[in-house]
Amino acid sequence: MKRQALILASGPLNPSGDTLIFQVLSPFVHEVVEKQRIDIAGHSIIAVLINCDPSHAPAILKDLQDAMRPLDFDIAIELQEDEK
DSSP states (O other): OOEEEEEEEEEEOOTTHHHHHHHHHTTSOEEEEEEEEEEETTEEEEEEEEEEOGGGHHHHHHHHHHHHGGGTOEEEEEEOOOOO
16 A cells, blocks of 8 residues: 655755755665755755655654764654545
């Protein structure tokens, strides 16, 4: 069963931030639905919407936090509600 998960990352301007996010996601079975990036005032804000197994969300979050912490990025994941 797949659900959408919204990944949000923000931190100091870093042109390779989204590349690192996708490297971390590569071991997980997922599909990228949409991605957006804003670089403004010396900061990067990255949003990635994926389809994934919801049971993978805690592991994805931990791996992203571990990878992005040295870059001083904050990471959050929100599982989207099932459409009814």
